[in-house]
Amino acid sequence: MAVKSDAEITFSQELLDHMETWREKPGNLIMILHKVQEEFGFIPREAAKKVAKIMNVPLAKIYGVITFYHYFKLNKPGKYNIQVCMGTACYLKGGEDILNELESVLGIGVNQVTTDGQFSIEAVRCVGACGLAPVLIVGEDVFGKLTKDRLPEILAKYQEK
Amino acid sequence: MAAFTNFILVCGGTACESSKSDKIYKNLMHECESQGVRDKVQVVKTGCFGFCEQGPIVKVLPEESFYVQVTPEDAKEIVSEHLVKGREVTRLLYDKAESKKRAQIDEMDFYQKQVRVVLRNCGVINPEDINEYLGRDGYVALEKALFEMKPDDIIEELKTAGLRGRGGAGFPTWMKWNFTKKVEDDQKYIVCNADEGDPGAYMDRSTLEGDPHSILEAMTIAGYTVGANFGYIYIRAEYPLAINRLKIAMNQAREYGLLGDNILDTGFNFDIEIRLGAGAFVCGEETALLRSIEGERGMPTPRPPFPATKGVFGQPTVINNVETWANIPIILMKGGEWFSKIGTEDSKGTKVFALTGKIRNSGLVEVPMGTTLREIVFDIGGGIPNGKEFKAVQTGGPSGGVITKDYLDTPIDYVHLQELGSIMGSGGMIVMDEDDCMVDVSKFYLGFTVDESCGKCAPCRVGGRTLYNILERITEGEGEMEDLDRIKSIAQATQKASLCGLGQTAPNPIISTITYFEDEYKAHIKDKRCPAGHCKKLITYHILPDKCIGCGLCARRCPTNAISGEIRQLHTIDQELCIKCGECYNVCKFDAVYVR
Ligand SMILES: Cc1cc2nc3c(=O)[nH]c(=O)nc-3n(C[C@H](O)[C@H](O)[C@H](O)COP(=O)(O)O)c2cc1C
Ligand code: SF4
Ligand code: FES
Numbered sequence: 004m005a006v007k008s009d010a011e012i013t014f015s016q017e018l019l020d021h022m023e024t025w026r027e028k029p030g031n032l033i034m035i036l037h038k039v040q041e042e043f044g045f046i047p048r049e050a051a052k053k054v055a056k057i058m059n060v061p062l063a064k065i066y067g068v069i070t071f072y073h074y075f076k077l078n079k080p081g082k083y084n085i086q087v088c089m090g091t092a093c094y095l096k097g098g099e100d101i102l103n104e105l106e107s108v109l110g111i112g113v114n115q116v117t118t119d120g121q122f123s124i125e126a127v128r129c130v131g132a133c134g135l136a137p138v139l140i141v142g143e144d145v146f147g148k149l150t151k152d153r154l155p156e157i158l159a160k161y162q163e164k
Numbered sequence: 165m166a167a168f169t170n171f172i173l174v175c176g177g178t179a180c181e182s183s184k185s186d187k188i189y190k191n192l193m194h195e196c197e198s199q200g201v202r203d204k205v206q207v208v209k210t211g212c213f214g215f216c217e218q219g220p221i222v223k224v225l226p227e228e229s230f231y232v233q234v235t236p237e238d239a240k241e242i243v244s245e246h247l248v249k250g251r252e253v254t255r256l257l258y259d260k261a262e263s264k265k266r267a268q269i270d271e272m273d274f275y276q277k278q279v280r281v282v283l284r285n286c287g288v289i290n291p292e293d294i295n296e297y298l299g300r301d302g303y304v305a306l307e308k309a310l311f312e313m314k315p316d317d318i319i320e321e322l323k324t325a326g327l328r329g330r331g332g333a334g335f336p337t338w339m340k341w342n343f344t345k346k347v348e349d350d351q352k353y354i355v356c357n358a359d360e361g362d363p364g365a366y367m368d369r370s371t372l373e374g375d376p377h378s379i380l381e382a383m384t385i386a387g388y389t390v391g392a393n394f395g396y397i398y399i400r401a402e403y404p405l406a407i408n409r410l411k412i413a414m415n416q417a418r419e420y421g422l423l424g425d426n427i428l429d430t431g432f433n434f435d436i437e438i439r440l441g442a443g444a445f446v447c448g449e450e451t452a453l454l455r456s457i458e459g460e461r462g463m464p465t466p467r468p469p470f471p472a473t474k475g476v477f478g479q480p481t482v483i484n485n486v487e488t489w490a491n492i493p494i495i496l497m498k499g500g501e502w503f504s505k506i507g508t509e510d511s512k513g514t515k516v517f518a519l520t521g522k523i524r525n526s527g528l529v530e531v532p533m534g535t536t537l538r539e540i541v542f543d544i545g546g547g548i549p550n551g552k553e554f555k556a557v558q559t560g561g562p563s564g565g566v567i568t569k570d571y572l573d574t575p576i577d578y579v580h581l582q583e584l585g586s587i588m589g590s591g592g593m594i595v596m597d598e599d600d601c602m603v604d605v606s607k608f609y610l611g612f613t614v615d616e617s618c619g620k621c622a623p624c625r626v627g628g629r630t631l632y633n634i635l636e637r638i639t640e641g642e643g644e645m646e647d648l649d650r651i652k653s654i655a656q657a658t659q660k661a662s663l664c665g666l667g668q669t670a671p672n673p674i675i676s677t678i679t680y681f682e683d684e685y686k687a688h689i690k691d692k693r694c695p696a697g698h699c700k701k702l703i704t705y706h707i708l709p710d711k712c713i714g715c716g717l718c719a720r721r722c723p724t725n726a727i728s729g730e731i732r733q734l735h736t737i738d739q740e741l742c743i744k745c746g747e748c749y750n751v752c753k754f755d756a757v758y759v760r
Contacts, residue, residue: 029477030439030459037401037440071461071618072442074401091364091561091594092520094608100746128445130402131366132179133520134216134527145182 012049018042022057032060032068036075044084045076081116081123083161086140090129098137102126104151105139108158121162168206170247171225172196175287177212177370178405180220184236185209188220191239201247208296211374213287214528215274218258223287230272231256274525277544279506281514282490283530286374291409294416297377303422305493306381310430313496315345315389322492324500326512331357331448331485332563332589332665334511334578340482343472345390347480354386354395355457355476355483358406359441361448362561363612365592367516368486370528372399372406375490376413380423380436382492386482387434394435396457396476398447401440410438445562445616449664450483452618463618464664485590487516507533511577515591522597524549531576538572541595552597556680560589562609563669565676566602585676587669601698602681603688606673607635613670624667627658631674640701643689648678697759700744704760707748709734711756718748718757 014022021038025031035058039050046069055062069075087093087102102124106112109122116123132138135147139157146157174180174189189209196202213221218232222242229252231242238256245251258272280286289296297303309318322338329335344352356379360368372379383395399407414436417423425433439457446452447462454476456462475481491513495503504512511533517540520526524546531540537557541547548554556566559576565586567574574580581588596605614628631654637643655671662668678685687693694702707718707727712734719727719735726742729735737748749757 030457032459033442033456034440037442067461068459072444074443089363091592091608095521095594095596095600127402128363129366131369132182132216133364133366133518134179134219135182136520147182
């Protein structure tokens with residue numbers, strides 16, 4: 004792997020300000036990592052290193068935290084990250100079939116990205132719309148009461164963009 | 165300001181928002197403007213009405229017209245017909261047959277048996293406007309606490325009320341507060357547990373989205389009672405709408421002098437900070453949650469010491485669940501006596517349930533403790549859809565168990581649920597019908613707890629995995645009769661020796677399903693058969709000769725070309741090629757395909 008210097012990754016002013024606001028607060032690490040992920044969509048290695056340096060915490064500690072919590076992503080998701088609900092209500096109403104179908108249509112598994120970088124799949128827990136089960140989310144759009152045959156039409160919406 | 169003659173309430177809960185309620189809200193505003201009724205009509209975005217199945221929901225006051233499954237395009241008609249001409253839009257009313265009498269909210273079966281204490285403001289006020297909360301006696305309890313009550317009076321009131329924690333364990337709230345109050349320490353903390361981990365439940369989310377101030381008010385009251393000046397709300401990062409509404413509420417409360425320094429000029433200081441969870445179920449467990457607030461990996465620690473004496477950053481901490489908090493202001497306002505009259509001997513007040521799964525009216529329901537399961541499932545929930553048979557209800561999520569048909573008349577409270585081998589849990593209530601396989605359901609829950617185990621202690625880490633593997637074997641037709649005893653002994657060891665509640669309760673769904681559905685386990689093991697027709701390895705698809713008309717649809721749709729037959733002749737399935745995807749079963753219009 005090529006050696007990259009820390010200088011290669013730039014943090015927005017907003018992120019730097021956020022880190023300053025949280026600097027003195029005890030237990031700030033998770034709140035900072037959330038903001039990093041908000042900015043990059045995942046937590047790039049260089050970003051973790053930069054946080055370690057600015058906040059003066061060991062990189063190992065940062066990785067300990069990132070790997071413990073499922074919410075933090077170590078790899079870049081697709082342009083459209085498709086979240087399939089695997090909560091109980093969705094599971095009972097066929098969420099697993101939706102997930103399997105999606106995997107076979109896109110040719111990738113959970114937490115993988117299509118080669119064109121367009122889509123990734125994530126299995127999530129209840130998203131709080133159980134009345135609409137089974138549910139799938141793309142970005143801000145929620146698709147409820149899903150059936151397998153609606154998947155191509157949903158994917159097509161994003162493919163063109 | 166002009167006096168409004170009509171109010172339009174648009175549900176802004178998560179489920180309705182996902183079905184474009186935001187667009188409906190904007191269109192309604194726009195239509196009111198362009199049709200010239202803007203100064204007579206106020207459009208308000210509220211929290212969840214609870215009737216999620218029929219969302220998005222729009223209610224018009226004072227007529228109480230309850231419009232369901234509204235689309236953004238309906239906005240124009242609602243304004244032109246109802247608000248301009250004063251005629252209800254019948255086609256959107258919930259009960260069209262009833263429209264003459266008007267489908268009044270309290271006449272609807274869904275709401276009739278409900279009692280709204282926790283959800284008193286949800287779907288009623290605009291959660292983003294503190295004035296609406298104040299208009300519903302908001303912060304009256306805080307004022308009363310600060311000016312008229314001593315800390316001990318408050319604890320006494322909670323004791324009279326008999327409020328028990330709604331996060332799962334049901335510990336008396338007054339006792340927790342009292343422990344923390346009694347510890348001498350300069351620095352104490354208040355924590356709100358909004359990590360809502362049960363996968364299939366969203367009571368806390370709706371409360372926070374619909375009535376955020378009630379939580380802030382309650383935490384401030386607790387701060388005053390136990391002598392704490394700071395609180396944390398630990399909330400799932402997956403709840404952006406709730407987080408945002410909390411932030412708005414906190415800013416408004418600070419502006420109004422109800423949060424921050426010198427609250428209501430009393431010299432009492434109390435402030436709150438939001439901390440985000442990061443998708444670890446175990447962090448709902450209180451000791452793990454405290455570690456997470458400290459910015460660490462969320463691993464549970466042994467209790468004692470309990471958080472009440474040694475909590476966040478080692479300081480005494482009161483930690484309560486969202487729903488527990490939401491009860492506090494109204495208890496202080498109306499009195500512990502009043503509260504204790506709702507519910508049963510052992511369980512006071514109401515409980516909010518997220519009623520989901522195979523149920524006609526999926527949604528949020530709040531009922532007095534002691535309401536029977538039958539009332540919840542059949543009267544409120546409207547029963548099971550598609551003519552299917554009720555099989556069981558799962559309460560307590562991955563830590564709970566099932567309640568079967570024979571026990572539908574059991575009053576729902578802490579003791580009775582425990583007697584049945586389930587728990588109250590946080591309020592997830594999942595209805596299952598004849599198509600749901602009990603072995604598969606317990607495998608689902610166990611899969612969840614295995615994934616979420618923090619791995620700190622072996623009984624949970626290894627025991628859970630071993631149990632999961634056994635269940636997997638059984639659902640694949642590889643089980644043996646000895647497995648049942650194996651399950652029981654591993655389950656017992658895991659329950660006894662795990663450090664935290666996650667491991668201790670992880671085997672509950674299996675134990676409970678084996679107790680009530682042993683035959684179903686045996687059918688999988690001995691007959692290699694899944695009675696519910698769910699487990700793929702144990703079922704085969706067949707075509708009924710007397711129903712098949714030979715349309716050929718199934719053959720065209722079968723992904724492996726396993727179905728053959730001439731047009732207008734009986735079709736057959738080649739079992740060697742069949743991958744059991746169920747496509748033929750789903751597409752056949754003549755019910756000619758069946759599962760065995
Ligand atoms: C594995 C596990 C998960 C839990 N998840 C939650 C949760 O999501 N929300 C919650 O309020 N309590 C949860 N609890 C219970 C908390 O540990 C704690 O009992 C509760 O926050 C206390 O508040 P209460 O007395 O108001 O119920 C969980 C417990 C365990 C063992
Ligand atoms: S019981 Fe499970 S979740 Fe709890 S501490 Fe042990 S390994 Fe972690
Ligand atoms: S289980 Fe999928 S939204 Fe709740």
